[in-house]
Amino acid sequence: MFFAAGPLAAQTPAAAYIITRLGVDTVAIERYTRSPTKLEGDVVVRNPRVQTFHYVAGLGGRGQLKTFHLTGRRADADPSAPPRVQVVDTFDDSVAVVEVTRAGARDTSLSGRKTYHGRAAVAFPNQPPAYGIYEQILANSALKGDSVAYALIGPGGGELPSIILRRRGPDSVAFRSTFFPNWIEVARVDSRGRILGVNSSATTVKTIAETAPGLDYDRVVSGWIAEEKAKGPAGLVSPPDTVRGTIGGANIAIAYSRPAKRGRVIFGNIVPWNQVWRTGANAATMFTTDKDLVFGSTVVPAGKYTLWTLPTPTGAKLIFNSQTGQWGTDYHSDKDFARIDLTSKQMSPAVEQFVIGLAPQGSGGLLRFAWDDREYSIPFTVK
Numbered sequence: 001m002f003f004a005a006g007p008l009a010a011q012t013p014a015a016a017y018i019i020t021r022l023g024v025d026t027v028a029i030e031r032y033t034r035s036p037t038k039l040e041g042d043v044v045v046r047n048p049r050v051q052t053f054h055y056v057a058g059l060g061g062r063g064q065l066k067t068f069h070l071t072g073r074r075a076d077a078d079p080s081a082p083p084r085v086q087v088v089d090t091f092d093d094s095v096a097v098v099e100v101t102r103a104g105a106r107d108t109s110l111s112g113r114k115t116y117h118g119r120a121a122v123a124f125p126n127q128p129p130a131y132g133i134y135e136q137i138l139a140n141s142a143l144k145g146d147s148v149a150y151a152l153i154g155p156g157g158g159e160l161p162s163i164i165l166r167r168r169g170p171d172s173v174a175f176r177s178t179f180f181p182n183w184i185e186v187a188r189v190d191s192r193g194r195i196l197g198v199n200s201s202a203t204t205v206k207t208i209a210e211t212a213p214g215l216d217y218d219r220v221v222s223g224w225i226a227e228e229k230a231k232g233p234a235g236l237v238s239p240p241d242t243v244r245g246t247i248g249g250a251n252i253a254i255a256y257s258r259p260a261k262r263g264r265v266i267f268g269n270i271v272p273w274n275q276v277w278r279t280g281a282n283a284a285t286m287f288t289t290d291k292d293l294v295f296g297s298t299v300v301p302a303g304k305y306t307l308w309t310l311p312t313p314t315g316a317k318l319i320f321n322s323q324t325g326q327w328g329t330d331y332h333s334d335k336d337f338a339r340i341d342l343t344s345k346q347m348s349p350a351v352e353q354f355v356i357g358l359a360p361q362g363s364g365g366l367l368r369f370a371w372d373d374r375e376y377s378i379p380f381t382v383k
Contacts, residue, residue, distance in 0.1 A: 016194070017215035018131045020207050022237060023262025027207065031217045032132030034139075036063075041132040042217070049233035050075035050224045051084075055130055057123070063140035066091055068123035068153075075225045089123045089153055096121055096153045107155070116151035116160055123153045131195055131209060134175065137165065138193045152177065204281075204329055206270060238281035245358040247365035248382035250291035252358060254307070256280035259371075260353045266372035267311055276319065278328030279309045279369065280354060286324060292383035294364075298338045299383060305337060309369065309376065316342045316376050318367075342369075342376040351375075 020028040032041030039057040044050065052075050058067035068089040077084070082104030090097045094117050100110040122137055137150065147166040161179035168174050168186060177183045183203045188196040198209040228234070238259040245252050259281040264270050271277050279285045284306040293300045300320055308319035308331060323335040347370060354371040364381035 015217075016132070016135075017212045017217060018195070018198075018209050019212045019215065020129070020209040022205075022207050023260075023264040025262050027237065028129075029212075029215065029217060029220055030131055031215070032130075032135075034132070034136070039132055039136050041130055043130055044075065044221050044224065046224055046234045048236045050221075050228050052221070053130070055132075057133070057136065059136070063136065064091075064120060065089075065122055065136070070123075075221065076229070087123075087155060091121055091123075091153075096123075096151075098153065098155055100155045110155035112157065114151075114153055114160060116153070121151040121153050122163065129198075129200075129205075129209075131198060134187060134198065135193070135195045137163070137175075138173065138187070138189065138195070152179065201270070206264075240282070241356075243356050243358050245360075245365065247358070247360055247380075248291075248363065250289055250293060250382045252293075252365075253288045254285065254356050254358065255288075256285040256307075256356055257282040258354050261350060261372050267374050268313065271311060271371075273312055274310070276331055276333075277309045277311060278331070279307045280328065280356075282328060284308075284321075284324075284326050284328045284330065285356075287320070293380050294383050295338075295340045295367075295378055295380045298340050300338065309342075310339070311374075311376075315344050318342050318376070318378055340378060342378050345375050345377075347373050347375050 015031050015033050018030045019026055020030070027047060028043060028045045030041060030043045032039065037059050039059060041055050043053045045053075051072060053070060053072045055068065055070045057065050060066045068087070070087040071083040072085040073079075073083050082101070084103060086101045088099045094115060096114045096116065098111055098114060100107040120140075122133070147164055149162045149164045152161045152163045161177055164176045164178070166174045166176065171190070172186055172188050175185045175187065185198050185200045185203060187198045190196055196211050200207045200209070238257040240255070240257050242253055242255045257280045267273070285308075287305045287307045289300070289302050291302050295318070304324045305320045305322060306324055306326070308321055310317040310319060317339045319339050320337040321331070321335050322337050323332055350372050351370045354369070357366075357368040357370070359366050361379055364379060366377055366379050368375060368377035
């Protein structure tokens, strides 16, 4: 067996702590304990404002989840008030019953029964990531082959996705979700299967999580709450923005989200070379024009498009794609309308937060993107 549940489950419950960072910034912390019959943990996240999540999983004799209870609250909320969100899952051999309430009222659109014939099941909240649950999956997974799959239970309808564990070596395992095909996280583990760290840099969240022996969890939470009261909420990690301009009579708008550098190397790392990038964060970047535009020799008719970028070590291409309204991981090259060369130049000092600019230039305008040490731009005219 790759990981054995027995030695881990036999330990006297002791708190484990995990710190999650996005670049140099701490964005979440977690504290959890495990026993043969129960997994219990707390997670606090900073963005867009400080929120706490408490989870309790009842375990069966093989370490499998029998029940799962999650509550989420604003950190400064009245503890006697109904939680902002509450999820209660009950599992048998092939069916899970999911009950979701919001502010004390049952959410009928997200509650219901889910069948998972032929697969073990696990509750895995989308927000926040709870690494105690990762560890429980490992403890319950005898990887006799290269991989094992679990039904991924969460609120809402539709076909159940899977979470797949794949062995990467004697001290690491990869988690992959079929719901997000590019979502792969690699966990470092010790000889007992305890998680030492989780690298999510290959996913869209880009975080790194590591264990933190002796973390003063309550003091950190109190400090975050005090900071929020003094300075206001931290806000979204990649806040939305819209740049608008009228160039040569054309009304142009670009709606996008703005990730930050946070001490990281961006191009060739966070944004890999030779891979299509969403040109921002979160939802696909939307480009709207009410008149035909000319980029180089390419005419872009009036309408709506999504913008994508293909950066390389020697330059980049701007992609106009005819699919709109999708998430930024949902790119389909068969919907490309045009690929156009961009001009690239080095930036100094580095640009901390990604920005898209639109400005008049000559008889037309200039579209530019800047982040970290790169600026990409292209001139255009109105037809």
